[in-house]
Amino acid sequence: MLDAATVTDRIEHILEAHQGMEGPLLPILHAVQAEFGHVPQSALPGIAKALNLSKAEVHGVVSFYHDFREAPAGRHVLKLCRAEACQAMGADRVAAHAQKALGIDWHGTTSNGAVTLEPVFCLGLCACGPAAMLDGKPIGRCDEARVDDLIAEARA
């Protein structure tokens, strides 16, 4: 667990780096998530104070966007595209296969903490679907066999 003093200290650095920026909250939240792997609750009061917002307003922004996590993800994040162009190439089938192989539903994390499975709506790989992303690395033509490889890679 992160102790509150460490969080406060690191948040101070992030806030300093964003001084003078117009509309800095999203860049700050991205930086916080890059630092901690999620946006810890204990980070909100400091951010709110620096931006002259209420803690509720900051919480409202964090919870609005799919990207921001309130708890850490697994060691690897596998995103599978659920959008139409990938559906036309069998994305639903591939997603069902991945869920079964991992034993988790969307947004779930395997019990050993290795893999978090997330839906994504379009990676811009619409002419080589089904598309996937493993820890930020894009993957095209991701069929069932490829998903098995990715899962093996993530579990290793």
Place this chain on the structure above:
Amino acid sequence: MKIYIPLDTVAVALGADDIVAAIEVEAARRGVSVEIVRNGSHGMVWLEPLVEVVTPSGRTGFGPFTLADVPALFADLAAHPKALGPVADLPWMQGQTRLTFARVGIVDPLSLTEYEALGGLTGLRRALALPKADIVAEVTASGLRGRGGAGFPTGIKWKTVSEAVADRKYIVCNADEGDSATFADRMLMEGDPFTLIEGMVIAGLATGATKGFVYIRSEYPVAIRVMESACTVAQQAGVLGDSVLGTGPAFDIEIRVGAGAYVCGEETSLLNSLEGKRGVVRAKPPLPALEGFMGKPTVVNNVISLATIPVIFERGAEFYKDFGLGRSRGTIPLQIAGNVRFGGLYETAFGLTLGQIVDDIAGGCASGRPVKAVQVGGPLGAYHPRSDFATPFGYEEFAGQGGLIGHAGLTVFDDSADMLKQARFAMEFCAIESCGKCTPCRIGAVRGVETIDRIAKGDAAAIPLLTDLCNTMKAGSLCALGGFTPYPVMSALTHFPDDFAPMKEAAE
């Protein structure tokens, strides 16, 4: 030996980075010196990764390239099993009119020298010598309309911002390209970022804005990286900064990253997000052109609209306007996706029919099965059956068929598609992505999923209810998310009634 291997996300997703590494290893082993340039993609996705080698007779293509094809690259190139000849001579490239995408795939995306050698900054230099009103007039005369999907005349938007009186104005580039089947913004930013920068600078000159933002979705890490690097190069070269090219006013650009909310592609929601708020849609009026970012006059344009500005100033409004049909002037980068043999980006004048695009250019379905439906314009666009294939590609022409061209993405489905399932997905997507501000969208989408589930169970009485709900969403929603979700739903219901037939499941 000079080799081009794309940095485009598509090429990377199909193994380009591994191929770069393998070529470097093989070259070192053979003691051959290679220079590898990471270019943009030419847009032929079925040939990616598309490797090009510079030969005495020009650039020769090889693709789709695999690791096994690496050693043969150092032997007789003409005998290489993946040899394609000069890329520019391929039929896919020959058929296009590349104006906005003229340099994509050809240049090193971060070389300002190569950019200028192929016409870059010519338009900006011309604009620098013109009064504001003349710049706006040129854009209006070109007939350019918003390529993000709404099709609003770009020149009129610029005129409103230009004539507004304020201490600060902004240019906001909407690069939140969330529609499935669209990737033109991504390809442009990854393959020729200076074109977008130049377009934004010209927009600044035309309106008196001194600050620009590019709001890029977080799902596009490569585009974010390339745009950030390109802005740094442009700042160092004086294209951006206190005085544009040393003679103009100040203009600078900041890259901002979205956070996974589809609705932020809607301009007012994007502005709220940029200000650090929840990406909730704003009621209009006030128009963003008068009260946009931080309440100041703001141009919000799509990537492709802004990236088309340089060629309009380089070659003239008349040149651009001569392409197209009806009120759809110029060229449009078609993005052909889904279940197709030949998918990718194809820039052409407006006016090809849907059938020409799907049957001739895309070559039908990758699965070899018949085409059942084509969704045009992303998740909020209609599903078109074959009977719509004579429709020419243009804003009004597709509106006349109960659809829209949107950002010009086309998703092709074969006959295994279940259109009830597609309609249900449209409602489910709207429910997930709704910002929650207006009731028809927030509640309607949830009820829509339930109503379609009733139809799937054989409840025919739910069909008129779904139609009624779609009318309410269409007429009562604040933005296109709730307002256009009825397009895919109603087109599926109207054109493919068999998929909604009562007791469908029992019959199967």
